[in-house]
Amino acid sequence: MSRPGCKSIRPLISAYMDGELMPDETRRLLEHLAICEDCTTLLQEYQLLREQVRHLPPPTPPAHIQRRVWEQTVERGEPSRFQRWFGISGARFGLSAVGAVAVLLIATAFVLMRGYERIVPPAVTGAPPATVQEWPVQRPIEITFNKPMDPESVVEHLRIYPPSEKERLPISWRGNTMIIGASPSETVPLLANTDYRIIILPGAKDAYGGSLRTPWELRLRTTTVLAQEPTPTPPPTETRPESPTQPAAVVPPTATNPPPTQPAPTPTTGQPTAPIGAGPTVAPTQPPANPTPTEAPSPTPTTPPTVAPTNTPVPTEPPAASPPPDGSPSPGSPPVATPVPVTGAFGSVYWAYDDVRARLGAPTPPGAYSAAAGVLDFQRGTMYARFDTRTIYVLQSNGVWFSAPDTWTANDPAYGGPAPEPNLWIPTKSFGKLWTENPSIQEQLGYATTETAHEPMDGRIQEFANGLMLYSDTGYVYVLYVDPSNPYQGQWEVYPDSSGHGDLVTPTPEPSPSEPGATPEPTGEPTASPSPEPTTTPELSPAPTENAGPATPEATPEPTQDGTPIP
Amino acid sequence: MDGSAVVPADEAIWVSRAKEGDQAAFEAIFQHYERQIYGFIYRMMGNAEDASDLTQECFIRAYRALSQTSDDLNISAWLHRIASNACLDVLRRRQRIRWLPWETHKHEHLLHGRPMDDPERQALSLETQATVHQVLQQMSPRNRMALILREFEGMSCEDIGQVMGLSRSAVKSVLFRAREEFRRTYRRLEEASRS
Numbered sequence: 001m002s003r004p005g006c007k008s009i010r011p012l013i014s015a016y017m018d019g020e021l022m023p024d025e026t027r028r029l030l031e032h033l034a035i036c037e038d039c040t041t042l043l044q045e046y047q048l049l050r051e052q053v054r055h056l057p058p059p060t061p062p063a064h065i066q067r068r069v070w071e072q073t074v075e076r077g078e079p080s081r082f083q084r085w086f087g088i089s090g091a092r093f094g095l096s097a098v099g100a101v102a103v104l105l106i107a108t109a110f111v112l113m114r115g116y117e118r119i120v121p122p123a124v125t126g127a128p129p130a131t132v133q134e135w136p137v138q139r140p141i142e143i144t145f146n147k148p149m150d151p152e153s154v155v156e157h158l159r160i161y162p163p164s165e166k167e168r169l170p171i172s173w174r175g176n177t178m179i180i181g182a183s184p185s186e187t188v189p190l191l192a193n194t195d196y197r198i199i200i201l202p203g204a205k206d207a208y209g210g211s212l213r214t215p216w217e218l219r220l221r222t223t224t225v226l227a228q229e230p231t232p233t234p235p236p237t238e239t240r241p242e243s244p245t246q247p248a249a250v251v252p253p254t255a256t257n258p259p260p261t262q263p264a265p266t267p268t269t270g271q272p273t274a275p276i277g278a279g280p281t282v283a284p285t286q287p288p289a290n291p292t293p294t295e296a297p298s299p300t301p302t303t304p305p306t307v308a309p310t311n312t313p314v315p316t317e318p319p320a321a322s323p324p325p326d327g328s329p330s331p332g333s334p335p336v337a338t339p340v341p342v343t344g345a346f347g348s349v350y351w352a353y354d355d356v357r358a359r360l361g362a363p364t365p366p367g368a369y370s371a372a373a374g375v376l377d378f379q380r381g382t383m384y385a386r387f388d389t390r391t392i393y394v395l396q397s398n399g400v401w402f403s404a405p406d407t408w409t410a411n412d413p414a415y416g417g418p419a420p421e422p423n424l425w426i427p428t429k430s431f432g433k434l435w436t437e438n439p440s441i442q443e444q445l446g447y448a449t450t451e452t453a454h455e456p457m458d459g460r461i462q463e464f465a466n467g468l469m470l471y472s473d474t475g476y477v478y479v480l481y482v483d484p485s486n487p488y489q490g491q492w493e494v495y496p497d498s499s500g501h502g503d504l505v506t507p508t509p510e511p512s513p514s515e516p517g518a519t520p521e522p523t524g525e526p527t528a529s530p531s532p533e534p535t536t537t538p539e540l541s542p543a544p545t546e547n548a549g550p551a552t553p554e555a556t557p558e559p560t561q562d563g564t565p566i567p
Numbered sequence: 568m569d570g571s572a573v574v575p576a577d578e579a580i581w582v583s584r585a586k587e588g589d590q591a592a593f594e595a596i597f598q599h600y601e602r603q604i605y606g607f608i609y610r611m612m613g614n615a616e617d618a619s620d621l622t623q624e625c626f627i628r629a630y631r632a633l634s635q636t637s638d639d640l641n642i643s644a645w646l647h648r649i650a651s652n653a654c655l656d657v658l659r660r661r662q663r664i665r666w667l668p669w670e671t672h673k674h675e676h677l678l679h680g681r682p683m684d685d686p687e688r689q690a691l692s693l694e695t696q697a698t699v700h701q702v703l704q705q706m707s708p709r710n711r712m713a714l715i716l717r718e719f720e721g722m723s724c725e726d727i728g729q730v731m732g733l734s735r736s737a738v739k740s741v742l743f744r745a746r747e748e749f750r751r752t753y754r755r756l757e758e759a760s761r762s
Binding site: 053058060065074 | 601606630723742749
């Protein structure tokens with residue numbers, strides 16, 4: 001129903017679409033939208049308008065414009081360099097002859113290469129350069145392999161972050177090239193102004209059954225310009241950016257974030273195996289020019305939340321609502337001498353990455369436990385709420401996390417609603433309140449990529465001497481390193497759950513020093529216990545048969561396979 | 568595939584070199600912006616013939632005026648300004664506020680070759696595109712220009728201000744009015760087609 005204030009709100013809706021509101025105006029608008037159906041509908045209409053205008057097919061300029069401009073400017077009667085560069089007159093016949101020869105050569109090479117193709121391991125040979133800073137949303141992402149792949153296997157081992165995008169974006173194939181964002185019948189635009197990570201995990205198979213040996217990753221940020229078609233502009237040679245072989249640009253942490261001291265994960269194969277989320281090696285692009293984003297974490301650190309999160313390096317007691325699972329002793333009497341196991345999805349990350357293990361330190365009692373939780377992905381980060389301690393972890397794509405108290409109650413507005421851009425939303429409830437009340441969080445995270453949070457879910461948490469791991473049942477492990485000077489903030493990374501048993505029930509074998517052939521824990525930490533996770537969590541479903549029950553001494557530690565951190 | 572061409576990393580260098588008469592640099596600028604400027608003019612004028620002529624005129628004017636520009640030239644806003652002046656000149660000369668009929672058959676080939684094998688979907692899509700185009704052409708040139716620059720070109724309010732010679736707050740007002748005009752016109756056309 002229309003309300004008295006609607007008339008003054010309407011210009012704000014338009015300005016909101018353009019990112020032109022001041023923080024207090026944004027808050028006023030969002031609060032109004034939460035209670036006014038008419039204005040929410042208007043916002044949706046504006047959004048539809050935007051979508052319709054932006055998705056008009058871009059017209060193609062006729063070729064003669066180039067020629068005529070050239071004739072009246074650069075050429076001025078000189079022999080037509082334009083024709084040398086662009087013209088094809090008279091070339092048709094030559095082209096067909098050359099084409100015939102090329103076809104013959106290709107056919108011969110094809111026959112010869114067939115045998116070679118079988119034995120060469122699969123690898124990615126072509127993809128957008130890692131240095132691309134702004135990717136047009138209408139441009140599908142193409143990843144080319146060196147040989148025919150098994151599409152099902154590749155898609156199964158494909159991870160896209162934000163996770164909801166794997167569901168939304170069509171994936172198709174053209175020969176050896178996988179196309180994300182387009183199918184033969186449609187092109188689905190990427191989310192605007194969003195940090196994407198595309199990962200192909202080892203295990204993706206080629207058509208002959210050979211597996212990708214090392215993980216492959218691409219990071220890019222999309223542009224806000226929906227309609228701009230990429231133009232085939234060859235810039236002058238000397239202005240070209242770095243060669244594709246150069247590593248992705250590393251963005252230094254902001255002033256509020258000390259530079260990371262840990263190197264990126266160090267695979268023995270030399271292939272980058274960086275985590276998907278942000279972190280020290282993250283952020284392919286610079287944050288917006290507006291200086292406010294760098295202040296994003298400041299509100300919380302400077303005004304510590306009233307509800308203390310459970311992310312202190314050494315928790316004194318486990319959360320009351322979270323009985324320690326996995327057969328660990330009862331809360332209240334944490335064992336001192338018994339090593340705490342790190343298993344399942346947590347183990348698949350902890351034992352696979354030396355630097356993760358080194359930075360987190362030893363696991364602390366009571367080990368992994370369950371808690372009601374919710375997770376919501378944003379354009380440039382993630383929020384993870386645990387409802388046992390009413391804490392929300394804000395994970396920003398610049399690699400910084402901080403925690404804030406969850407103060408939403410049923411008496412508060414539900415928040416939510418459409419964002420100015422298509423397929424983006426204002427977060428709801430707990431996430432919505434924190435987001436709406438903190439412009440710096442809005443600036444840093446952007447909008448939610450799904451309409452509602454993934455909740456309630458059975459979140460899993462494990463604490464360590466210097467941080468904690470969070471698991472969402474969407475298949476990701478978030479690793480949070482606690483800042484020694486402030487337990488409510490630090491650096492974070494996200495890894496795909498590569499344990500193959502995302503239910504976290506099945507134990508991941510830990511390196512056993514006594515096991516011949518097994519890789520002992522290099523640091524000799526007490527957590528490198530030969531005793532694996534002894535039992536399964538009662539409330540969860542049974543694990544796959546091949547991994548069910550306690551790990552046997554014969555089990556091979558995952559990190560040692562091919563020397564790759566992600567097996 | 569080369570994503571580096573999407574946003575010129577060193578645009579200022581291109582501009583600087585083009586100002587000094589480097590033809591290759593002008594060529595790079597031309598190639599980078601030709602499609603964008605053509606698209607903008609096409610949306611403004613509503614037909615391919617005008618778009619072709621005015622794009623050509625825009626780049627010729629730009630080539631001749633480039634040497635007199637300042638060092639911190641915002642090339643995108645500048646080219647759009649030349650293009651928008653050219654459009655408004657023609658519209659004023661013709662006193663043409665009414666839209667030209669949308670000729671669907673002329674535009675099917677512009678769909679960039681992505682096959683749409685579902686005829687129903689294709690028809691729907693074309694119909695919606697035609698309506699949107701029709702709505703745009705019925706809007707006042709000023710509102711239309713602001714809306715195209717914002718929604719189609721993705722320009723910020725500041726850049727739109729540079730193109731249209733307006734302050735940032737004036738741009739916000741124009742955009743609000745433009746959205747309202749688009750919304751009302753769209754509804755009217757939809758109702759007319761239903762009845």
